[in-house]
Amino acid sequence: MQDSKLRLGVNIDHVATIRNARGGDHPDPVRAAEIVSAVGGDGITAHLREDRRHIRDDDLKRIQDATDLPLNLEMAATDEMLAIALAHRPQAACIVPEKREERTTEGGLDAAGQHNHLQRYVHELTEAGIRVSLFIEPSERQLDAALRLGAPVVEFHTGEYAHAQLDGDRERLASELKRVSDMAALAAKNGIEPHAGHGLTYENVQPIAAIPQLAELNIGHYLVGEAVFVGLENAVRRMRELMDEAR
Numbered sequence: 001m002q003d004s005k006l007r008l009g010v011n012i013d014h015v016a017t018i019r020n021a022r023g024g025d026h027p028d029p030v031r032a033a034e035i036v037s038a039v040g041g042d043g044i045t046a047h048l049r050e051d052r053r054h055i056r057d058d059d060l061k062r063i064q065d066a067t068d069l070p071l072n073l074e075m076a077a078t079d080e081m082l083a084i085a086l087a088h089r090p091q092a093a094c095i096v097p098e099k100r101e102e103r104t105t106e107g108g109l110d111a112a113g114q115h116n117h118l119q120r121y122v123h124e125l126t127e128a129g130i131r132v133s134l135f136i137e138p139s140e141r142q143l144d145a146a147l148r149l150g151a152p153v154v155e156f157h158t159g160e161y162a163h164a165q166l167d168g169d170r171e172r173l174a175s176e177l178k179r180v181s182d183m184a185a186l187a188a189k190n191g192i193e194p195h196a197g198h199g200l201t202y203e204n205v206q207p208i209a210a211i212p213q214l215a216e217l218n219i220g221h222y223l224v225g226e227a228v229f230v231g232l233e234n235a236v237r238r239m240r241e242l243m244d245e246a247r
């Protein structure tokens with residue numbers, strides 16, 4: 001079992017989405033990172049997409065300069081992103097699947113099917129001292145691939161769990177929760193640190209946060225949406241409270 005303190009990584013991508021809607025500098029994701037740091041968030045997550053629809057290249061250094069929090073860079077397994085990761089040396093890099101036409105990251109990385117392609121990325125990031133994580137579905141096949149690739153961390157994509165909750169489908173919700181829970185236990189048993197994220201909200205976070213092996217949750221879109229109404233400080237604080245209550 002991991003430490004009982006579950007880390008909260010705040011994904012600030014969608015602060016940049018709002019900024020980019022008008023092409024200016026406001027709201028600045030760096031200010032969001034500073035706020036997350038001030039209210040006790042444990043890390044900043046940022047996804048530099050190939051199409052730069054939210055976070056942009058220059059945001060990365062500015063985020064790194066602005067806070068001491070670890071940066072978890074979400075990146076596709078491409079040579080362009082590898083070069084950027086090696087230049088910035090974030091504490092962690094989470095390899096995610098990416099499709100230009102998707103609205104958001106629709107599913108997990110096919111670590112099993114792309115084993116040969118991913119090997120070099122895991123190796124080069126690791127050699128640079130960057131902690132590699134693979135954003136995968138909670139499945140034994142993908143977890144086994146992560147193990148064979150030597151990834152120290154996996155992040156389970158909780159999108160299906162979140163959809164089941166939104167659909168009010170209790171049976172599917174229970175089975176998705178079990179999938180995450182079983183795979184978190186299996187990951188920890190095999191020495192991989194399990195994280196989870198995608199689509200988590202105040203309403204659905206607690207059953208996930210209660211999974212004892214999980215070491216970190218990465219949450220973004222919902223927190224940025226809530227921040228519009230209550231401020232980012234309060235949104236992060238409330239999420240933290242719910243996570244703590246669940247442990």
Ligand SMILES: CC(=O)[C@@H](O)[C@H](O)COP(=O)(O)O
Pocket residue numbers: 011013047049074096103104105135197198220
């Ligand atoms: C990989 C992932 O889940 C996050 O990056 C999050 O979804 C925010 O980015 P997008 O909405 O661009 O996928």
Ligand SMILES: NCC(=O)COP(=O)(O)O
Pocket residue numbers: 011045135155196197198199200218219220221222
């Ligand atoms: N890896 C998941 C993440 O960073 C945040 O996802 P979301 O909360 O924006 O859906």
